Amino acid sequence: MEFIFWAGIGLITYTYLGYPILLFFLVRIKRLFASKDRDFFSEDELPEVSLIIACYNEGEILREKISNTLRLKYPSEKLNICFVTDGTSDGSEKIVNEYKELQLFHSEERKGKNAAINRVLPLIKSPILIFCDANTFLNEDAIINIVRHYKSDLVGAVAGEKRVMMNDDKDVAGSGEGAYWKYESALKKWDSELNTVVGAAGELFSVRRELMPIVPDGILIEDFYVSMKIAQLGFKVVYEPEAYAMETGSESISEERKRKVRIAAGGIQSILIFLPLLNIFKYGWLSFQYVSHRMLRWSITPLSLLIVFLMNIYLAVQIGGVYIILLGLQILFYLISLIGAYTEGKEKVPKIILIPFYFSFMNLSVYQGFFRLIKGKQSAVWEKSKRKKAG
Secondary structure, three states: OHHHHHHHHHHHHHHHHHHHHHHHHHHHHHHHHOOOOOOOOOHHHOOOEEEEEEEOOOHHHHHHHHHHHHOOOOOHHHEEEEEEEEOOOOOHHHHHHOOOOEEEEEEOOOOOHHHHHHHHHHHOOOOEEEEEEOOOEEOOOHHHHHHHHHHOOOEEEEEEEEEEEOOOOOOHHHHHHHHHHHHHHHHHHHHHHHOOOOOOOOOEEEEEHHHOOOOOOOOOOHHHHHHHHHHHOOOEEEEEEEEEEEEEOEOOHHHHHHHHHHHHHHHHHHHHHOHHHHOHHHHOHHHHHHHHHHHOOOOHHHHHHHHHHHHHHHHHHHOOOHHHHHHHHHHHHHHHHHHHHOOOOOOOOOHHHHHHHHHHHHHHHHHHHHHHHHOOOOOOOOOOOOEOOOO
């Protein structure tokens, strides 16, 4: 029992703290031997690009999104802006049609984002594809900063950075999401520098057209699937923090839960799809990064949290001593998490509450995602979560 308990503690610590620390030092060591010179495209070498924006009922924010998109810095003759709509009921496609600079690909039938993208891929011939969400806003240099990396033939995809805009101090869902993405962005930066990013965020990512796979029906997190397929082929997925997509946090905890449960279900689904990546003799660093950064979070670590708590109760009763102290600390941690669950809309929430809450919230979502997946209740047609209004 003691061995199981301490093994679980070690696994949890490695997943959320040990791997980031190890990754940081591995990157520092690599910097001692790696060249600092990077070969980027010059302005006259920039290739033709298609920016693809999947859109479902985003009429409320669509004009602002289009205005943001038209301000992007890239040679206009080399940039194709494509809006893909399906099954809209708010006239989003009519708004897009008002702008002659945009290409519209519309279908009356709603089949979800995967099907929408797969539908238009044969019609788009640009060598570089960039995907972003309709409810995100890009910095003006985002396209240039992404595309410049493709000067290297080793680069198969480029992941942008996701940033969460905060409107007020009472936004618990957005605060938790923002804190998480700052942590995640640091890991992506170091992953990229060591070898490759393991999973791009759908808010902003790019691929070489020739490497873009057709995403099968039923895939829940298509951005992760696409970027991992490209990494599996041996190409590098680069992280570019100077190309960023900004969006507001989820409107509420319940709305954020919809996202997290879907992502968790998709993560568990991905473990089955990418089982070959466990072969470290074939995939080397990619296997190490995938298991450490992704697979543990979506499988063994959330289970370890439950096992450690139950083992701690047994050991506190049977042995006492330090195990009573550890059990008390665990109970305190989860009590703080519960307090966090009830602070939505209250005055400014201290981080001492925010971090335990979001940690527990994410791991609970894994359990919920698992049960939705095995019951077949998680649809690949995303029911988008509502987000707070900007400004």
